[in-house]
Amino acid sequence: MKFSEIVESLSPDLLRVEEAIDENFRSDVVLIPDVSGHLSGSGGKRIRPMLLLLSSRACGYAGPRMITHSVIVEYIHTATLLHDDVVDGAEVRRGNPSANSKWGNEASVLVGDFLFSRSFSMMAKDGSAEILRTMSDACTLLSEGEVLQLVNMFNTRITEEEYLDVIYRKTAALIASSCRVGALLGEASPSVVEAMHQFGVQVGYAFQLVDDALDYMGEEGRTGKEVGKDLREGNITMPLLRICTLATPAEFERLNQVIVNSNAVAPEDFSDVLELMEKYEAIPYTLDRARSYVEAAKSALSILPDSTHVDSLRAIADYIVERDY
Amino acid sequence: MKFSEIVESLSPDLLRVEEAIDENFRSDVVLIPDVSGHLSGSGGKRIRPMLLLLSSRACGYAGPRMITHSVIVEYIHTATLLHDDVVDGAEVRRGNPSANSKWGNEASVLVGDFLFSRSFSMMAKDGSAEILRTMSDACTLLSEGEVLQLVNMFNTRITEEEYLDVIYRKTAALIASSCRVGALLGEASPSVVEAMHQFGVQVGYAFQLVDDALDYMGEEGRTGKEVGKDLREGNITMPLLRICTLATPAEFERLNQVIVNSNAVAPEDFSDVLELMEKYEAIPYTLDRARSYVEAAKSALSILPDSTHVDSLRAIADYIVERDY
Numbered sequence: 143m144k145f146s147e148i149v150e151s152l153s154p155d156l157l158r159v160e161e162a163i164d165e166n167f168r169s170d171v172v173l174i175p176d177v178s179g180h181l182s183g184s185g186g187k188r189i190r191p192m193l194l195l196l197s198s199r200a201c202g203y204a205g206p207r208m209i210t211h212s213v214i215v216e217y218i219h220t221a222t223l224l225h226d227d228v229v230d231g232a233e234v235r236r237g238n239p240s241a242n243s244k245w246g247n248e249a250s251v252l253v254g255d256f257l258f259s260r261s262f263s264m265m266a267k268d269g270s271a272e273i274l275r276t277m278s279d280a281c282t283l284l285s286e287g288e289v290l291q292l293v294n295m296f297n298t299r300i301t302e303e304e305y306l307d308v309i310y311r312k313t314a315a316l317i318a319s320s321c322r323v324g325a326l327l328g329e330a331s332p333s334v335v336e337a338m339h340q341f342g343v344q345v346g347y348a349f350q351l352v353d354d355a356l357d358y359m360g361e362e363g364r365t366g367k368e369v370g371k372d373l374r375e376g377n378i379t380m381p382l383l384r385i386c387t388l389a390t391p392a393e394f395e396r397l398n399q400v401i402v403n404s405n406a407v408a409p410e411d412f413s414d415v416l417e418l419m420e421k422y423e424a425i426p427y428t429l430d431r432a433r434s435y436v437e438a439a440k441s442a443l444s445i446l447p448d449s450t451h452v453d454s455l456r457a458i459a460d461y462i463v464e465r466d467y
Numbered sequence: 468m469k470f471s472e473i474v475e476s477l478s479p480d481l482l483r484v485e486e487a488i489d490e491n492f493r494s495d496v497v498l499i500p501d502v503s504g505h506l507s508g509s510g511g512k513r514i515r516p517m518l519l520l521l522s523s524r525a526c527g528y529a530g531p532r533m534i535t536h537s538v539i540v541e542y543i544h545t546a547t548l549l550h551d552d553v554v555d556g557a558e559v560r561r562g563n564p565s566a567n568s569k570w571g572n573e574a575s576v577l578v579g580d581f582l583f584s585r586s587f588s589m590m591a592k593d594g595s596a597e598i599l600r601t602m603s604d605a606c607t608l609l610s611e612g613e614v615l616q617l618v619n620m621f622n623t624r625i626t627e628e629e630y631l632d633v634i635y636r637k638t639a640a641l642i643a644s645s646c647r648v649g650a651l652l653g654e655a656s657p658s659v660v661e662a663m664h665q666f667g668v669q670v671g672y673a674f675q676l677v678d679d680a681l682d683y684m685g686e687e688g689r690t691g692k693e694v695g696k697d698l699r700e701g702n703i704t705m706p707l708l709r710i711c712t713l714a715t716p717a718e719f720e721r722l723n724q725v726i727v728n729s730n731a732v733a734p735e736d737f738s739d740v741l742e743l744m745e746k747y748e749a750i751p752y753t754l755d756r757a758r759s760y761v762e763a764a765k766s767a768l769s770i771l772p773d774s775t776h777v778d779s780l781r782a783i784a785d786y787i788v789e790r791d792y
Contacts (some may be wrong), residue, residue: 281584
């Protein structure tokens with residue numbers, strides 16, 4: 143099954159999600175709909191809502207609450223993007239000017255807070271204590287992951303284990319919670335809830351690792367992202383971490399030099415980094431790691447009865463390593 | 468009853484709150500305890516926890532949940548201070564370097580997010596759907612209030628009604644929720660819950676108006692705040708709004724000139740503003756408004772049976788307009 147086919151099959155659900163996204167960030171306060179709408183209308187892939195919808199359907203629930211909770215995960219994700227862009231000083235997001243470059247850091251911080259708060263208001267209204275626990279714990283992990291990423295900037299000695307912990311909190315926890323919430327909506331048994339959660343964790347790892355690889359592979363026009371953004375922001379992601387680990391002392395010194403001055407990476411610096419990635423096969427290594435996570439994700443699903451929804455979940459996992467943006 | 472006597476009588480509760488504040492922002496992620504501890508240890512007045520504790524005791528509950536929820540309101544308040552200081556580019560908070568000037572805007576944004584998330588995790592664990600609704604709605608209002616304040620920067624034509632709406636969302640909503648949560652913990656009747664909420668709303672208005680006045684009255688050493696900070700940040704608060712409303716066309720033009728260039732207010736500009744405030748009695752007007760809110764707050768309490776806790780709530784309301792920092 144192709145990704146476009148999954149999107150197609152989910153399109154009635156996704157349409158309702160889009161409507162509810164627009165509906166719920168309405169506020170009588172100007173700026174809030176503008177900033178929220180700017181990001182939400184700028185072509186996110188809606189991976190988290192898709193996983194939530196499919197997890198819910200795979201566990202036998204297809205009612206209105208899956209729309210509400212899809213909106214909630216997307217709001218939380220959008221809030222973190224708004225805050226991320228402030229933290230990173232990003233000027234571009236998905237090929238468009240970032241909200242902070244358009245309305246200022248102030249608006250991005252505050253509208254992010256609004257989306258967080260609105261998400262919790264929506265959850266409180268929904269009334270499931272277990273979903274609330276799941277999502278608030280995910281948000282705590284998420285903010286810890288962001289702080290961890292911040293304190294590890296320029297840290298060329300970060301280990302793979304430490305980096306995977308950053309990814310777990312920063313990316314995998316929210317994706318896992320999206321899947322878990324779907325299972326909870328379907329009132330699945332504890333073992334199925336746990337399996338869906340595990341599926342999400344593994345998909346989350348894979349998703350971030352592929353993002354890491356794409357950052358050194360993409361062309362700006364295609365991904366809507368600047369190439370080498372992670373390096374310029376001083377973020378040591380898997381491909382860079384890999385070459386830092388394998389580099390000779392001289393290479394390591396050169397890498398440190400580039401990374402410490404990463405706010406002004408010259409083209410020749412960037413080529414040197416890419417050359418080392420080539421030499422140590424850092425990109426294939428990163429993608430291979432992602433593929434193992436995808437396999438683990440798919441086997442977590444074996445506990446569920448076969449259905450087109452479970453097939454779609456598997457296909458999304460595959461898509462994650464095959465995508466080129 | 469003096470404020471110091473109330474603090475004294477609440478000191479066993481407040482001690483437990485302080486311990487729980489330190490306990491709950493523990494994280495294995497470095498920086499989080501540092502940034503959280505910096506602000507929480509820098510001498511906040513703990514008005515919100517005090518109101519929650521007294522509301523709870525006044526409604527007959529004195530168990531451990533009032534400690535938990537006191538921590539939660541203080542965390543949410545602290546998170547907004549962290550984000551506020553980023554938005555305002557503040558360098559000083561309570562006489563100490565602000566967290567953003569010490570650790571950077573990035574850390575302040577992310578640790579604020581952590582405290583928000585942790586608060587909701589604690590609420591989810593506590594399990595009261597009604598408290599969650601109360602607090603998440605308060606947070607939504609709060610973020611709307613902050614955005615409203617942002618979009619009204621330099622707006623010398625803001626009306627008193629519009630400004631009071633900003634205050635309601637930005638300050639009164641969270642204070643009202645602190646009181647409401649206390650009443651909910653005491654399983655008070657709906658009319659008592661509503662009365663406690665109203666008490667908090669009125670106290671919240673008064674609290675902010677007094678803050679507004681103090682900003683033009685204080686000496687830096689005493690308040691720990693810079694004098695005229697609101698003006699320099701382009702925030703039109705009640706005293707400034709008042710003179711904008713009453714000014715002659717020539718005075719209004721002069722005010723606009725100062726406010727538009729408020730990032731560089733010269734001493735003579737500031738004296739001109741203070742002179743107009745003197746002429747139009749803007750500070751006494753602001754404090755009078757605050758006093759009316761305090762009276763309204765106290766009469767909302769008449770529904771409750773007399774007790775030392777209710778007396779303390781009245782005394783806190785009085786203290787709010789009498790304080791000089």
